Amino acid sequence: xxxxxKMIICVSVSLFFFYFVQAEQIYxxxxxxxxxxxxxxxxxxxxxxxxxxxxxxxxxxxxxxxxPSLRSQxxxxxxxxxxNFDWWEIDLVFRITGRGRVGADGLAFWYTTTKGLANGTVxxxxxxWNGLGIFFDSFDNDNKHNNPYIMAVLNDGTELFDHTNDGxxxxxxxxxxxxxxxxxxxxxxxxxxxxxxxxLFHGGMTNSEEDYEVCFRVDNITxxxxxxxxxxxxxxxxxxxxxxxxxxxxxLHPSSESNLKQHMVSxxxxxxxxxxxxxxxxxxxxxxxEYRRHHPEEQRESExxxxxxxxxxxxxxxxxxxxxxxxxxxxxSLNNKLDDIITQQxxxxxxxxxxxxxDKDYRRTNTESSVEYKKKEVEIEVLLNNQHNILSTxxxxxxxxxxxxxxxxxxxNISQNVAQVQPLPFxxxxxxAEIRDGLNLLKNDILQTNSKIQNxxxxxxxxxxxxxxxxxxxxxxxxxxxxxxxxxxxSREIQAKKFY
Numbered sequence: 001x002x003x004x005x006k007m008i009i010c011v012s013v014s015l016f017f018f019y020f021v022q023a024e025q026i027y028x029x030x031x032x033x034x035x036x037x038x039x040x041x042x043x044x045x046x047x048x049x050x051x052x053x054x055x056x057x058x059x060x061x062x063x064x065x066x067x068p069s070l071r072s073q074x075x076x077x078x079x080x081x082x083x084n085f086d087w088w089e090i091d092l093v094f095r096i097t098g099r100g101r102v103g104a105d106g107l108a109f110w111y112t113t114t115k116g117l118a119n120g121t122v123x124x125x126x127x128x129w130n131g132l133g134i135f136f137d138s139f140d141n142d143n144k145h146n147n148p149y150i151m152a153v154l155n156d157g158t159e160l161f162d163h164t165n166d167g168x169x170x171x172x173x174x175x176x177x178x179x180x181x182x183x184x185x186x187x188x189x190x191x192x193x194x195x196x197x198x199x200l201f202h203g204g205m206t207n208s209e210e211d212y213e214v215c216f217r218v219d220n221i222t223x224x225x226x227x228x229x230x231x232x233x234x235x236x237x238x239x240x241x242x243x244x245x246x247x248x249x250x251x252l253h254p255s256s257e258s259n260l261k262q263h264m265v266s267x268x269x270x271x272x273x274x275x276x277x278x279x280x281x282x283x284x285x286x287x288x289x290e291y292r293r294h295h296p297e298e299q300r301e302s303e304x305x306x307x308x309x310x311x312x313x314x315x316x317x318x319x320x321x322x323x324x325x326x327x328x329x330x331x332x333s334l335n336n337k338l339d340d341i342i343t344q345q346x347x348x349x350x351x352x353x354x355x356x357x358x359d360k361d362y363r364r365t366n367t368e369s370s371v372e373y374k375k376k377e378v379e380i381e382v383l384l385n386n387q388h389n390i391l392s393t394x395x396x397x398x399x400x401x402x403x404x405x406x407x408x409x410x411x412x413n414i415s416q417n418v419a420q421v422q423p424l425p426f427x428x429x430x431x432x433a434e435i436r437d438g439l440n441l442l443k444n445d446i447l448q449t450n451s452k453i454q455n456x457x458x459x460x461x462x463x464x465x466x467x468x469x470x471x472x473x474x475x476x477x478x479x480x481x482x483x484x485x486x487x488x489x490x491s492r493e494i495q496a497k498k499f500y
Contacts, residue, residue: 025255026193028089034079034229034249038062053077055118066107067124067233067242069098074124076232077244078115083227085251090190090229092247096138096180098240103180104139106148107242109190110230111223113157122161124232130157131227134190134199135167138180138240142166148178150188150215152197173216177201185245187212193252197221393472397446434486438479445475 033050042048042059057075058065066075094107108123110116111132116125123135133153140147142165151167151174162168179186182204189200189212196219200212229249233242 027253027255028250029253031083031085031088031249031251033081034083035247036064037246037248048077050080051077052080053118055124057118063095063243063245064231065241065243066231067235067240069235069239069241071235071237071239073239074119074232074234075242076116076118076120076124076230078110078230079228081228083229083249083251085253086225087193087252088191089193089250089252090188090247091250092188092190093185093245094136094179094188095182095185095243095245096136096240097243098180098238100238102139102238103148103240104236104238105234106138107136107233107244108231109134109188110232111192111227112230113224113227115228116230116232118232120232121163122232124234125230127160128157129155130224131155132192132197132223134188136179136188137166139236139238140166142168146176148176148180150175150177150179150199150201152199152216152218154221172221173197173218175199175201175215177203177215179204180240188215191252192221192223195219195221389469390472393469394446397472397476435483438482442475442479446472 036048036051038061040061041063042061046059048059048064053059053064053066053076055075056067056070056073057077058068059077064077066077067073090109092109096103096107106123108125110125110129113130116129118124120126122129122133123137125133131154133155135151135153136148137151138148141163144166147166149166152172153161153167153170154172155161155170159170162170167174179201184204184207186204187202189198191198191200196217198217199215201215202212205211229247231244231247235242
């Protein structure tokens with residue numbers, strides 16, 4: 001008895017499931033008169049078949065740019081014909097891109113009883129619409145930090161859209177999703193079937209067709225019949241490019257026998273089409289044989305077109321090889337990262353090995369002495385830097401002294417030659433004596449400076465002491481000025497005496 005009851009329950013559940021599945025099956029039909037997609041989206045004259053656009057919208061062969069990335073731009077595109085079906089599904093593929101972190105204003109999908117304007121106040125279309133508007137709002141007007149946001153708003157033609165509050169209480173349903181500046185185009189599937197409105201959203205992070213997620217689903221929605229489809233967009237102080245790549249419409253029909261019979265082909269038509277296909281195949285084979293007979297030199301050695309394509313085994317091997325190549329690349333990159341981590345750990349171990357961790361209590365009790373030690377280290381570094389500067393300055397002084405001695409020798413040679421030609425009353429011995437005295441003074445100053453630097457202790461800070469480099473540079477400039485003046489005066493007197 002128990003077995004019979006279980007069998008009855010199983011049969012009833014299976015029948016219920018069968019009828020439930022049959023009831024949920026939907027027949028869809030592509031409606032080309034309400035759709036557009038690339039390539040050749042726009043004709044040579046710039047028009048889109050079965051659609052009309054205006055405002056700042058631009059149609060090309062690949063997409064429709066409804067609003068460009070300029071300030072205060074508005075545009076819209078609307079279907080020319082009203083729909084003649086009750087339930088529908090929209091496949092919308094779009095891109096919203098901009099240079100800024102925040103964009104404006106957004107993109108809108110419309111299903112209304114009348115066509116809107118191309119320069120309206122609601123995302124580029126008219127306010128007080130009668131029907132459905134789904135807005136991809138990218139600007140945060142109410143400062144609630146809840147944008148970009150996708151929302152659905154119903155209107156019966158009497159209400160104004162609440163811009164300041166981003167829809168506010170008028171929002172029927174929505175979700176917070178980011179659709180700006182994505183790697184791949186963002187997608188939305190909008191379905192209206194049996195008074196239920198559903199929106200599935202694809203964030204554009206991958207190119208997979210299965211990464212849709214539910215944004216919202218609302219039941220008991222009644223939309224007006226025989227409406228128009230439309231898209232609009234607008235920019236404000238900020239601007240984005242609003243591009244629509246695909247807009248595909250499918251009409252949805254329940255899979256009842258009456259509806260299926262309307263769309264099914266009769267058996268007579270099917271037999272007729274199959275017979276025509278067979279006749280065409282026979283005619284094609286006869287034409288091939290005739291061509292081979294008249295063109296034997298162009299006959300191919302083999303007509304096996306299977307060699308042109310890869311077999312199932314080849315495809316499987318290629319996929320395995322591609323997968324293994326990807327795994328190899330990943331393992332190689334992981335190996336490089338591990339090598340970097342190991343080198344960093346070795347450096348850290350070397351640094352830690354130089355630190356003595358045995359005297360921890362002593363370091364805890366002598367924090368003040370460690371601070372003073374750090375200060376002394378800083379002062380020692382300052383003194384060492386000063387010494388390096390002094391050494392470099394001394395090298396510069398020696399090089400300048402050598403060049404000065406060479407100039408003095410040239411002056412003496414010139415003076416001797418001039419004295420042989422014509423004796424001059426100018427006292428060169430006094431001039432040389434002045435130069436010698438100046439050099440002696442410079443030598444004494446340098447020796448005194450070195451002695452002072454050696455006697456400076458750690459109590460002398462770099463900020464309170466006179467810079468040795470500054471002192472030496474000042475002394476060299478002064479000596480060079482004196483020597484240059486004497487040389488100039490000597491040359492002037494020699495030139496003046498040539499005229500006697």
